[in-house]
Amino acid sequence: MTLEPILHIENYSKHFDLHEQGTQIPSSHNVSLNVYSGRLTALVGPTGAGKSTVLKGVYRTYLPSTGRLLYRNGSNHLIDLAQADEHQILALRKTEISFVTQFLHALPRQATEDVVAQPLFQRGVDREESREKARTLLAAMNLPERLWGISPATFSGGEKQRVNLARGLIAKPRLLLLDEPTASLDKKTSERVVRLIEQLKDEGTAILAIFHHPELIARMADQVIELEAPCDNTQFLAEVC
């Protein structure tokens, strides 16, 4: 294991300018952290501290307002994810960085096993081979076999979450971003999923994660980063909550 972090975040901040309302909403504030290969870095903090915003900043779903997000890619080049060219980000998403959110966006007609196999399709893996891997993973996550062939659009929250996770894990990314991956799972299923994540970690994947349950943090995190709510968002939170 190298001592070099795979991801080095330095003074990352993100605020949103809402032009219509003429307001600025702060989210993550001055976040610095490292993520290492084979280790799990957990983000903790109160609601509104900007935990998800850090993950979305790394994935570039959000454009960082300030700071550097230095990612060391598979060929050992440093890329600032905040500045990188969009094509470079797309290439990283395709081959190195996976993001498991709480929401599932899938094509309307696509069968679950195809949704899960998608990252492998994109990497040019043979279709049948990809599906076989998807089925193995879905079985390991305890998703009933009768669901594999149909679209996940009508699935329950827990089922969707497993499909999403399976899709994030299947290609064994170098960096995995997890946003409450077990939030809607029962204890037994959660345990299976956690074991899969641990297995991936053992194989060298670097993980940056937000967990709902404190016991999971205790069990899985190699490092915990505590975020504080930015000082002036209390009013905004009062409106939202």
Add this chain to the structure above:
Amino acid sequence: MSSVQSFGYLDEYAKKEVRRSALKAVAIPGYQVPYSSREMPMGRGFGTGGLQLTLSLIGSQETLKVIDQGSDDSVNAVNLRSFIEMTCPGIDTTTKTAEASLIQSRHRIPEQPLREDQIIVLQVPYPDPLVLVEPSEDKRKQMHGEMDYSRLLVKLYEDMVRFDEITISHRYPTRINGQYVLDPSPIPRWDVPKMNHSNALILFGAGREKKIYAVPPYTDAEPLVFSDVPFRVEDFSDASGGRRACRICGCRSSFLDEYSDSRTGETVYQCSDADWCEELSQSTEKPAGVSNA
């Protein structure tokens, strides 16, 4: 005819323009050269395009043959011939293909192979083969310029889909010198191969559409086809598969017209080319493939 009437009816400027257009047509094989088609003392559509070419090319030493669908005696041929004779004093006319130096024809190329010293002028109603697929002349010109004949081929494709064969009987689109596709006037498919590397110059005149074009001697003329669907000419086989013969001369190698005998009600066949038929009937030595019916 008054003596001030110029030889060949047209004034010298008109003839000169037609000749220049014809030269351009020869220089750009298959290209439709526009020209200012003159008013003729007969309706457009009666062969005025061919007539203007003939009148511009003919000299008093010329021997002219005029045919209409192979026949020297049909109304159109007779009238055109007498008009030319009247306006071009001194020329000779003939019905014999071999004797003619200039042939004006409607809808046929003679069976008798033409020679280098002969010119055939064909009367054309519709010069542009693309008119079937594109109504705008502007766009058609562009398509010719880019050799974009795919939509013509789509017509052939649709024919194949619907009838299992290409059903175009006349005016078969033909590519000249590997470039422009022309409308060879309403000659039957039978005559299309005669244009390929013809010894004689073939000129086309469209009076109403004001176009002149040419297939120069010894030039490629290939009917538009798919690589795996060969071009075929009319089939004159009878029910048993034998080649039908002309009822007059017995020829089994010419293009035949089909008639219903008004006396017997029987369907009979005879050479479309009247001169060819007559030559064979009179000849004592029949060429191969000819028998007495």
Add this chain to the structure above:
Amino acid sequence: MHKVLNVSSLSKVYGPGCSDCFTLTGPQHDTNICPRCKSVVAAHNVSFDLYQGEILGIMGESGSGKSTAVKCLYFDEPPSSGRAMFFDATGKQHDLFSMNAARQRWLANHHFGMVYQNPHLGLNFGITAGGNIAERLLMSEVDSYTEIRSRAKELLTRTEVLTERMDELPKNFSGGMQQRVQIAKALATQPNLLFLDEVTTGLDLSVQAAILDLILEIQQEMTTAMIVVTHDLGVIRLLAGRTLVMKYGRVIESGLTDQILEDPQHAYTQRLVASAL
């Protein structure tokens, strides 16, 4: 993945044009009609790159100029200014707007495909579905009837049109089926670059989903680069990796599609995203 297209500073003005056209129009002036000369600035300074296998979305309301860019690139309209470089599969460069019309049409026939919102624009309704595909193949010098038949059959199968209907006229088809035939026709020459202009607009939701699905499958199988023009955020979300947002002929924002939808920077995009369902 190699670059397929580079567009820089593409502009299109309808009308006489004047020196103030570009300074007096655009989102900040809330118009694309020049107040001085009344010309319409349909597109100004549109620039982007496109890579093999990538789907780029161009989003905007009607009149934003989103289709104009595509029309220029497909040579349906000449641009007023700008440059576009196309790189074919062998890496050869083609300067799209400096070549003559014949070269342009040759290139479009051999390397581009276009699917229009209105199937009447993309299909010849007077000839059969197969004949429409044949036309594309014949344009790219396929001259064997048997080969044309089998390729047309293949393409229609791929786009899920019953091959028994191959010899029917497209006017007998449903709207969704017509789009499938159009897509099959556009794909006939295995284009490197496919333009899709509002292809699912006006179709039933279930048919829309199936067409989008088909487009994505094709993108993955053939690694075709695509430009998808639409006003539909859902279509953009499902198809495009990157998106340009246009308003009054200008690109007001561009970025990764998820970023455009979740963290839009421009006031207009924020309003657009907020008003979507």
